Amino acid sequence: MALELPENVVVSKLDELANWCRKNSLWPMPFATACCGIELMATGAAKHDLARFGAEVFRFSPRQCDLMIVAGRVVMKMLPVLQRIWLQMHEPKWCISMGACASTGGVFDTYAVVQGIDRFLPVDMYVPGCPPRPEQLIQAIIDLQDKIQREGTITGREFSTVERQLRKRALVESADLLTVDASRNPNIQRAMSDRSAIRRIQTS
């Protein structure tokens, strides 16, 4: 006999399975522009092996990757290229901003260097350092794996931020506009009754 499970139970378990699969097979797209690229190569090399964590291959084609690691400073001439590569990646995709220059521009506060790629791209993880040690980058990948496990959904709902922002705005606006009618709102009645119960306990 088919058991009619409520929808949310099935989806959450499938979400966990999908998250587990995705987090353990993050294939990086190395967008190495400068010195951090060397450390990225070192992290992928034999001693600090990134393949242990599922990053088996560094695919240089964005169509075959799901994690873009921006390693190094991004100049204004390179930024449209970076954005195009990001758009060519399939969802679900994540972005790690490796090093000080990709995160904030680093020491290069000049006319040509973008002061942080998060001004123009959605970034999930920031790795400080100049350059960050391979262990730091590995820690970032582990943290990103935890983030995917925690927040991921199989449909990629966490990537559509528009709904969440609209919902948040609707909540805020409704709290301002509607006046609270205590006599008819069951939640407030329950809260009031609980408070009186607490007062009774305190005074006794």
Add this chain to the structure above:
Amino acid sequence: MPISIPMPSTPPLTADTSDILRFLTERFGALETSLFRDQTRIVVPESKSLEVLAFLKDSGFDMLVDLTCVDYLEYRDALRRYGLVYLLASTLTNQRLTLRVFVDDPVMNPHAVLSDGPEAADKPMPTVRSAVPLWAAANWLEREVWDLFGVRFLGHPDLRRLVMPDAFTAHPLRKDYPLQGRGERHNFPVLTRDDG
């Protein structure tokens, strides 16, 4: 008592340039020269710059090592704003020479020719004649000077920006351009998660 070890005398790094200086002064008259260690520097007015460069190339300076510019805007004793630096080397005689050409921001351009376009005549850009016919290396070096300083090179076959993006409008290595720029570096569209 320290022991003095006899060291073999090292030959000078570059060959003596007194003969080339003599040829130059014979041909072009008195030139401002200065010598420091093994560096020889001559200052040439812009009107004679191309002839002097051609003469030097015929005299054996077959390599243009570098062509850059210095902006003397904030220099107290400066007479002209831009000082071009030509570093020449002779691979045959191992001589090295530095040629300085000082130009200013003119209002009119006396060297404009029709092929430069109608606006070249009154473009307020410092202009120098291009050394591309003499040395092929001058092509990208002059493009870089144009890009970063705004010094026009007349007769350059393809004078456009080299390091900055083509849509960039300023000349960033001038002294009156701020280090952080004027907002060009952040003038890009923002991609959010919803843009996919």
